[in-house]
Amino acid sequence: MNKNKGYVTFVLHAHLPFIHHPESKDYLEEQWLFEAISETYIPLLTNFKKLEQEGVKFRLTMTMTPPLLYMLDNKLLQERYIEYLEKHIELCEKEIKRTVYDQRLNQLSYYYLDRYSNDLKFFRDEHNCNLIDAFKYFQDKGFLEIITCGATHGYFPILYLTPQTVRAQIGVGVQTYERFFGKKPRGIWLPECGYVPEADQYLKEFGIEYALVESHGILYANPAPVYGTFAPIVSPGGLIAFGRDIESSKQVWSSIIGYPGDYNYREFYKDIGYEVDYEYIKPYIASNGARVHTGIKYYRITSKEGEKDYYNPRWAMDSAEKQAGHFLDSRTAQIENLSSFMKTPPIVVCPYDAELYGHWWYEGPYWLYILFKKIYYDDCNFTLITPGDYIDKHPEIQVATPCRSSWGANGYSEVWLNQTNDYVHRHLHKAGNRMVELAHMFPNENDGLKKKALDQCARELLLAQSSDWLFIITNGTMVDYAKKRIKEHIGRFTKLYYQIKDDKIDEEFIDTIYEQDYIFHDIDYRIYM
């Protein structure tokens, strides 16, 4: 079969909000990073390595957002991740003794012991705690195209009323990328795929060529693009936009018909953290005694209702292999149809949260590994490509303005602007305006202390703008924590704002909060001018 009839591009968006609490070990939210490392980032890297060793050529795009990069780079968090693994290994060893009465369960205990032990070896011994370089390796080898994101995942359709705040999100995102990857990013994952045409000029200013948008970012563009989501468009301002494919999204994402619902896959919600004897599990759950997920889960989805059967890794791998085959066949059929009407080869864009793969859909990284192998070896009519490569091959692009859109529920801004979280926006806008005011007030600050205070203001503002806080409030999960973070960053910003204006800067205060909000070390507040 002709492999050049079309392209499929996978984009995995790896992002977590910046959570760093040197002052306490009691923040459960810090574990989000550890779970993502163990369940998503290490499995992805392991599978990439396997593909490389087997001589399989693949191309994949990944976002690594600035907060994630700074967390992966953080020594304290690295140490705490090692502690997390050691604790898990200890628990697994106990589990091996506890489950001795049941052979199947006991085998699973060994399985988890292996997994966490391998994580420790991979992370500490093989990669010297440096996962960023592990990803960079695959970029340098030509398997991966890593792109950037807004500095703290600030949602542009809300921030853009103060344009400089969008400019800073982009500028600091690019700066962070350069710090860790040693070159400029070609593309950006717009935070929450939130597109507003007003951001185009800043994206261009910082050298961004392309962005990913939601399907209707393309379908509802002006004028209507002739090939729908199967070809990118370029905005009058010069930003190339790739739109998410609807069909392949549903196959993977949907909680009802999507692949992750297969009965052989691991059941996310049955975790020993909630199930075994309380006194036994107490050392491994929240420090306040609340039961939480430990990551050790012994059951498979089994059925929609009723008793759950034990997880069987072999069966789960069989399902992943079948589904990879299904995905391959579906894309082949889709591209066969598309290419019969288009004069340029169609591109099917498949963007996902990276953490879907592994953390929620436990078998996702293996599915991806099998799929990439199949695409390489099997008979199919397309090749894997990155958006950057596509642009190089097909630089003639239709001009159209993408639609204002996001990838949130119902496609616009409801997730980040609704009655649960709309009280926040006036504070974000006000702080943004104040930051611009400060930048203009001190356009060339030479005083070391004042510059330090101004830079810290910029950090606090960026951290307050993270779309994650608004999302969490809407979702109703860790609401208190999200609200606390908004208050803290706006509070610290405002305090510093007055200290700067009154010329009464408290250096010890800055040092203390910098230690906590330990991010964007190279920031220059003048980006807000």
Added chain:
Amino acid sequence: MPTKESKSKKVEKVEKEPAKAVKKLSTTTSKKKTTAVKKTAEAKSSTAKSKSVAKKEPVKKATTTAKKTAKKEPVKKAPTTKKETKSTKSTTKKATSKKTVSKEEKPKKATRTTKKTTSTTKKTAKVETEKKIQILEYYDLPYRYNETTIKILAQTPNILFVYWDISDNDRANYTLDHGEYFFNDTYPVLIVHNVTKNYSTEVPINDFANSWYLHLEDANCEYKIELGRRYKEYAYRNPDINIPQDNYIHVKDSNDLVMPNDHVLFETIKSDMEYRNVKNGQSFKKNISEIYINDSLYTVKEIYEKLYQIDNITPFFFDLSNPGSGNPTSTFK
């Protein structure tokens, strides 16, 4: 920084009010066709309330205090006689708003304390004291910034979110210009200008709210909103009030806002499509006949039907509910 006294005073006042305020708001809003989503005073306050700072809650107090300021109005309205003497009513209101100003966003103090961590070793029972310097911080969001502002954002193609405030300075100036009871005798309105289609609609609001959701007829249009005030009906019966001819006092214009588009713009297709070579920046036109392989296809609608394998595609056909949005992708995102 407000004193403890002033805070507790406000709480007392406030506690009587919310039920009334909400009731009044809901009756007012039910009359408005254009108001799709309304925000009650209570909803606002409870949003601002954080569990972890339950005992502090200045946001809640402050919000309701503002409503309190406005809430006085009906009391004043009550007399039906034409002659209203205004002299006695002014001070309480002013006092209240003064307090509100003083409450405006003062950053909380960071108190420096010495924290002692004590640990006991079993054998020696020796107590080790580790001294650690920490800056304890407590922050709350200011309830207002005491500035005259009106900002609008798009929630969906048809729902616009607006928030506003009038500074105490401006309030004082309005009362200087228009009389001491200006804010009692008038009510706020939002005039919604559809700049693209050149029409305006008006939404009467009230002084209990500081934000609102408006339902708009036309998506994909540019909007601007004006915050203004109009005299209440009874004011016409008072010869002392000088009502402008159009009965309108402008307060502030919002930012411009383009609402998102909500359908496929089949109507925008021309036979010559604009293209650009992004490598060399050159623009050129492609005729629609050069774009498709199958010559029998002439419209984008037809090609969309083929590409997406759907019969009779309509501009609103596509389902925008992100398949991942209802999906518990994880516990943390």
